[in-house]
Amino acid sequence: MLSRLAVAGGLVGLGGCEVRRHPSYTFKYTLTIKETTGLRQGSSVVKVNSSTSYGLGSGSHVTRKGDAAWVELSDGRLVVALMEGRGAPDYRPGWREGTDYLFMHLYGIEWNPTDAAYEKWSYQELARQRGTRRLAAEQMPILIVYDDQTDPDAYRFVDVANPAATLGGAVKSIAIDIAITDEPVRSGLKKKLPWLKDKSIYRVQTGRGGMPLSVGRHQLISD
Numbered sequence: 001m002l003s004r005l006a007v008a009g010g011l012v013g014l015g016g017c018e019v020r021r022h023p024s025y026t027f028k029y030t031l032t033i034k035e036t037t038g039l040r041q042g043s044s045v046v047k048v049n050s051s052t053s054y055g056l057g058s059g060s061h062v063t064r065k066g067d068a069a070w071v072e073l074s075d076g077r078l079v080v081a082l083m084e085g086r087g088a089p090d091y092r093p094g095w096r097e098g099t100d101y102l103f104m105h106l107y108g109i110e111w112n113p114t115d116a117a118y119e120k121w122s123y124q125e126l127a128r129q130r131g132t133r134r135l136a137a138e139q140m141p142i143l144i145v146y147d148d149q150t151d152p153d154a155y156r157f158v159d160v161a162n163p164a165a166t167l168g169g170a171v172k173s174i175a176i177d178i179a180i181t182d183e184p185v186r187s188g189l190k191k192k193l194p195w196l197k198d199k200s201i202y203r204v205q206t207g208r209g210g211m212p213l214s215v216g217r218h219q220l221i222s223d
Contacts, residue, residue, distance in 0.1 A: 044069040067189040
């Protein structure tokens with residue numbers, strides 16, 4: 001996460017290496033697409049474990065368990081909200097900077113990485129939160145659409161600010177809500193994209209406008 005890397009970089013000169021393993025949390029994110037025929041909705045539950053290293057070799061490590069959220073449109077195309085973000089402007093919290101930092105911001109939890117006890121409390125407090133929060137467009141993960149669910153390469157990026165440009169005039173709007181939860185992790189994307197069973201899948205597409213250079217299996221499913 002960019003925010004943590006900046007902090008960690010500033011502590012390198014203190015010597016030594018400290019690894020902090022943070023309390024885990026589970027979140028549910030729900031993708032809602034408004035079509036002329038009505039609302040279409042899908043959600044996923046993901047468990048997050050993270051740690052931060054301070055000192056020599058500083059950085060963050062995040063592991064997730066779960067699938068990306070998806071919605072099948074009325075015409076059969078599949079829209080997927082990846083477990084990856086573009087990065088919010090002006091260093092504001094966004095999905096790319098890490099869901100830890102973004103969710104703490106959304107729930108009004110202060111985060112102080114220079115104080116280990118306070119940082120631990122922040123994660124514990126995050127795991128206790130309930131209630132739904134809606135993401136602004138710049139906070140959303142990257143969205144793609146599969147025109148052919150049997151072809152790993154048959155995807156295009158979706159502009160959340162103008163979804164009709166990619167998805168057609170029948171799609172009016174896209175929204176994503178998140179909620180911290182104690183629900184069990186949900187899987188199911190493999191049923192819609194059966195080629196995900198092949199763990200060697202990693203497809204490449206030229207990135208444009210802040211989009212990633214590739215969409216990998218790890219951005220769709222963490223198993």
